[in-house]
Amino acid sequence: MTLIAIEEHWVTPDLTTALKALPRPDESLAFNEMGDHRQRLEDLGGDRIATMDAQGIDISILALTPPGTHPLSPGQARDLSRAANDTAIAAVDRNPTRFRALSTLPMSSPEHIVDELVRAKSLGHVGTMVYGRAGDRFLDDPAYDEFFAAAAELGQPVFIHPQIPSDAVRDASYRGFGELTDLALATFGWGWHLDTATAALRLILRGTFDRHPALQIVLGHWGEMLLFWLDRADSLSRVADLQRSVSHYIRTNFHITASGMLNPALLQHALAVTTIDRLIFSTDYPFQHPTQDEINSFLAHFASDEDRHKFSSANAAALYGLEL
Template identity: 30%
Template sequence: MAEGHGIVDLHTHVVPRSWPDLGEGRPWLRIDSEREAMIMIGSSEFRRVQSNCWDPQVRLADMDLDGVSLQVVSPTPVFFGYDLPGAEAAKVARIFNDLTLEICASGQGRMLPFAQVPLQDPDAACRELDRCVAAGHRGVEIGNHVGDRDLDDAGVVTFLQHAAKLGVPVFVHPWDMPSSPRLDRWMGRWLAGMPSETHLSIMAMILGGTFDKVPETLRICFAHGGGSFAFWLGRLENAWHRRSDIIATSEKPPSAYLGRFSVDSVVFEPAALRTLVDVLGASQVMVGSDYPYPLGERPVAGVVHRSGFLSATQREAILWRNAREFLGLPDWPSLQAAVTEPHTAR
């Protein structure tokens, strides 16, 4: 492999193989073999998963194939438990977070755990974040909404303020997309619903005043390229100025908040990545893969390597430098993975 800093993959997920059946229709894991399992919700099958969801050695081998030096390991959103009472959701979070630490402990220092919290209960969420940071978690993943409460909800703002105070990075993942006859075809909830959900929540943080209430030191990143937000920023900006009687609820116009959040690079096509870089700036984009799920990108950072419009400085920033700052990590002279040459698919 070529000498140089390795890719930092900010967006991956884990499912602990030892996840218990908590009953009452909660998600659980049906073990089908040493290498395969099925995420179940009650008696219904939700998603088939393989050992790359829980086996550090499998993950490390895939990381080596793709030139990934560090991988942020986050929960799989179906396990959030936001529909539970706060105390029960806190129990779910503790179990998931402790099992994630066990998985990452065998990751040779290359797997950085992100926690989940009972976001529906701000006090419990802050307590769990405190516990997790003390135990070794490097950040937190939250869903983009809790029922009908978006990221401008007072309780969510309280949690984000606490994360900023601790200096903990926050990764926002869309989840619990609405179901309808139109969206239930062709994976429409994932292909159209997820981008829409993320767009809506960035809009809520701006127009709902969240960015006006949380410190500028808050490090927050949105999955899947921030959904459709970058493409439709002009429409939002136009509405803020032309329908100020309804839209101008933030202290500043939407474009003024572009430096306040980052997005990952899971957009698959160079043209889409170019939109992110042109609108948000290369400093606000970081590699994500959605590993190990089928709708993710393999090889990791393939779209970055195929984007010939990027300068060497921009490519380096997206591949690892931005993530190093986002994660609050020191310079890593020991990171030696291949990023200077495009990787080919396996």
């Protein structure tokens, strides 16, 4: 059975240098330096493919690791987004049967986003990855509506990936325990996921999917906690005067990935609130390291070969226009 992983991270040395040179560098960059992560992130060739082979993964969809180019100045973001997109496609061209790529966009320069999205698609990018905000501008800011309109028209799915919450949010909710615990609470322990779920919910409440019904969004980590609170979130639809319930948008405009969290209980809950057609495999490389045995064991929890096939490859192929 073909296995496609859609959230497989990488980074360029130039981008790492630019991010570290900021007056207040993103603290989550520390995760890129743990163990052999930096080496794995920068490799777009043999070692990465060897890991894929060991896991039984046929195709990886490359996506820049957080925070992408979001924290950079408009000029830097434009230049480094363009360079990253060129580098990713070069990797795809070298290994066209093993790689595809999601573009990165200069979200700190809204007037240049659509041009780069169009250019990236022309190069062969199958979608894009963004984060919940750039600086103080939320993803649902009206400045980004042209971007979402273009993504819908071009058939470019938008993956909203976690990033560290703002300093204001961290001061209010994620500090006071010590440096390492503060960082863990604000990132993989809680903050990353709540921040991303909030960004997705804000897009819904802004009426984004009423204006752009063809727009498709991807959330990792089994929906970034949002799937677990839909009974309450649905009540927001009336208050916000939306055309449909929050649950409806989740089932029709959102796709959900596993992000290497191969827990059957999470799968069963996801299936209770959305459909098998909306669930997609990913490993969150190199931050999660499921073995082939662990992957195969998880795949055994699907109700049928058809469902297993959808999760393993068919849904990703349909969403990203891949020919298998």
